[in-house]
Amino acid sequence: MIGEREVEGFAARTLASAGEDGLEVAFAPAAGMVACSLRHRGEELLGQRRGLSAYAEQGRTMGIPLLYPWANRLGERRFPVAGREVDLTRPGLRLATDPVGLPIHGLLAGAAAWHVERHEAEGDGGVLEASFDFGADRTLLAAFPFPHRIRYEARLAGAELTIAVTIGARGLAVPVAFGFHPYLRLPGLARRQWQVEVPVRRQLLLDRSRLPIGGEEPVEIEPGPLGERTYDDAFRAPPGGAPFVLAGGGRRIEVRLGPAYPFAQVFAPAEDAVVAFEPMTAPANALVSGESLGLVPPGESFSAAFTIAVRPQ
Numbered sequence: 001m002i003g004e005r006e007v008e009g010f011a012a013r014t015l016a017s018a019g020e021d022g023l024e025v026a027f028a029p030a031a032g033m034v035a036c037s038l039r040h041r042g043e044e045l046l047g048q049r050r051g052l053s054a055y056a057e058q059g060r061t062m063g064i065p066l067l068y069p070w071a072n073r074l075g076e077r078r079f080p081v082a083g084r085e086v087d088l089t090r091p092g093l094r095l096a097t098d099p100v101g102l103p104i105h106g107l108l109a110g111a112a113a114w115h116v117e118r119h120e121a122e123g124d125g126g127v128l129e130a131s132f133d134f135g136a137d138r139t140l141l142a143a144f145p146f147p148h149r150i151r152y153e154a155r156l157a158g159a160e161l162t163i164a165v166t167i168g169a170r171g172l173a174v175p176v177a178f179g180f181h182p183y184l185r186l187p188g189l190a191r192r193q194w195q196v197e198v199p200v201r202r203q204l205l206l207d208r209s210r211l212p213i214g215g216e217e218p219v220e221i222e223p224g225p226l227g228e229r230t231y232d233d234a235f236r237a238p239p240g241g242a243p244f245v246l247a248g249g250g251r252r253i254e255v256r257l258g259p260a261y262p263f264a265q266v267f268a269p270a271e272d273a274v275v276a277f278e279p280m281t282a283p284a285n286a287l288v289s290g291e292s293l294g295l296v297p298p299g300e301s302f303s304a305a306f307t308i309a310v311r312p313q
Contacts, residue, residue, distance in 0.1 A: 001121035002128075007036050008052040013119050015126040015156040022124075023310060025154065025161055029114040029130055031056040033152050035064035035182075038161070040251065040310045047183030047274035059096035059109035064182045066152070066165065068106040069134075069144050071179025072234075072265055072284040073098055075211050079288045082175050082295055084145045086287060092139050100209060106178065107140055108132070114152070125156035135170065146174045148296070164258075164305035169296040176294040176302055177287050179280035181267070182255060184308075189249040191273040197223040197245035198266055202236035204283055210234075211285045226275065231266040234283060238264070243309075244277035252313045255279075260304035262292070279306040 003014045005026065012026040026037040036052050038045045049062040077088040088095055088103050098104045111132065118129035134140055135147030151166040167174055186194050203219040204212045210232055219235070223245075238244070243254035244264070257264060261279035268275045281304055286293040296302040 001124075001126040002119055010036075010052055010056065012036060013116065013128055015128055015154065015161075017125040017156055017158050019158075021159055021310070021312060023156060023159060023161060025156055027128060027154060028052060028056075029116050030112045032108050032111045033066060033114045033130055033132075034062070035154070035163070037063065038308070043187040045184060045187070045251075045253065045310065047185050047272065049183065049272065049274070056110035059094060059105060061105060061109070061181055062183060064163070064180055065105070066108060066178065067181055068108045068150070068178040069146075069175070070106050070177045070284075070287050071181070071278065071280045071282075072104060073209065073211055074103045074288055075209070075285050076288050077103060081287050081290070081293075082146070082173055084172070086144055088143055090139065090143045093143050098210075102209060102211075105181070107143065113137065122155070122157075124158050127156075128154045146172050148174045159311055160307055160309045162305055162307045164303055166301055166303040167296050168301045169298050171298055173295040173297050175287055176296060177282040178304075179261070179265075179278055180306065181276050181278050182308060183274040183276050184246050184253055184255075185274050186246065186248050186251060186253075192225060192227050193248055194226040194275065195224065195245070195247040196226050196268075196275065197243070197247075198235075198277075199238040199242040199244070200235040200264070200266075201239055204234040204236070204263075206234060212283045212289070212291065214289075214291065226268060228270075229268065230270045231268040233266050235264050235266065237262050246275050246277075247313050250313050252311045254307075254309045254311070256307045256309070258305040258307075260302070261306060279304070
């Protein structure tokens, strides 16, 4: 149920579940704890894009990356939050930017200082736990001055993978604005034939830079073939825990957000055959705007989890 393999020169820890419809998932602790592979019936369900090395070296996202301490874009590089100043202009900082130069996807892409604490079989699958001491990295702490510890837990049970992140605050309250970017694909099936279900009801209004402007509007997205549709849009999470769905070719992939993820981004570009249903603890730019931004009080913790399930269609 557990094992190791090499992916592009990086040691990856694996979890696997039994049976014809079992899953195998691989994580690269030395490359930001990214989930770099999810296989079903021997076929890859995660978008590899430019590959693991490009993620580790350049922050070019692939697989299921943790976007931390913010998800998606920020509108500024220096700004106050929670009584401190975030400074993303610090020398030596690895900072990815979007096509117009906005900081994107956080600071932990390719971070190597994850410590694996548990990797063992459990029931019909296994569990992998790792931690990251944010306060131990002087460069990170100078940019985002909130010492804290991150705990990452991945649990595979049958056809379901659940990923949970817990923030443990120390002497200061820690802002909460992280998320994930699961790049999903359906092998052997043309993008236009992929069936999608996006059961959202409220869409966030965005400016031309894809940053929220503080308003919302009702929305209903008709389920059906992805066709020529594209998305890079922000929403309130689906009501009642309804799943996002990508289906076709005999598979149905469901992404369910736990209650600590009240927002979601949907990303489906024209130039890449992937769909991402992105769990977000706060809307994009929340560190700058303060919109729906949570804080973990000193000495307390905050946890958020989401689940990916793969079932026969």
